[in-house]
Amino acid sequence: MTSTMAGPSSAAELDAARLLLAKMGIDPAELVAEPVVRAEVPTFAEYIPVVAAAVSESTRRAYSSYWKRLEQHWGARRLDEPTPSELKQLAEEAKAHALVRRNSRGGRSAAENFIAATRCLYRHAENDGVITEAGNPARKVAKPRRLPSTRRAVHDLGLVEINEAAATTGDDPELDMLLLRLHTETACRRGDILQARPEPHR
Structure with a gap:
């Protein structure tokens, strides 16, 4: 009577099996490990x-x-x-x-x-x-490549002209000059100035 039990696998057969598992993205250890019950993926x-x-x-x-x-x-x-x-x-x-x-x-x-x-x-x-x-x-999914910024610094001559106009026109030249100096020295944005509030001395 011929036995139906398969004999030990040859080295070539094992190599072929490993290659097949690798192509399928399966780690051989996963075949003998206990099955992991995963929770259903939420919507x-x-x-x-x-x-x-x-x-x-x-x-x-x-x-x-x-x-x-x-x-x-x-x-x-x-x-x-x-x-x-x-x-x-x-x-x-x-x-x-x-x-x-x-x-x-x-x-x-x-x-x-x-x-x-x-x-x-x-x-x-x-x-x-x-x-x-x-x-x-x-x-x-790759992010779109950012375009070069369109922001440019004001050249020195332009900054002088802006300061001269602020110092000689407007309802409160002193305040205007103070705001321009703050922008020049800190490079803060308009929104930062609009949110500024006076703080009493401690």
Whole structure:
């Protein structure tokens, strides 16, 4: 009677098996390890509030509109379902629908911020064990390359003319000169001045 039990595998057969597993992205140790029961991957609608509650107020304010866009488009989808191409498509939509301002750069900032918001969401999902690094589609979407800044410093002659005009015109030349000096020495922006408040001496 012929035995149906297979004999020991040859070295060539083992090498072929290892090669096949490597191509499939499987570690041989995973075949003998205890199966890991993973929790079901949450949907965007379920997970976005989790991340929004975990980040700082400034991050939440910067990314909330982009997370809202994700929830509107894919609220019922699981985090592991969208492909990098689909994320890139949404980034292009954010770029196309960006508000046009005087210093607009064709929506590039909107696309960049959308990708940054998506990466933040998926980074938290990785840290929480919701998805793996290999299963993170946001890692495979490149940010748009930033264009050179259009900001330029005022040349010396122009700065002299501005200071002369401020010192000789206006309702409060002394205050105007003080504000110009603050801008010149600190390079602070207009919003910083508008938020400045007098502080009583201690």
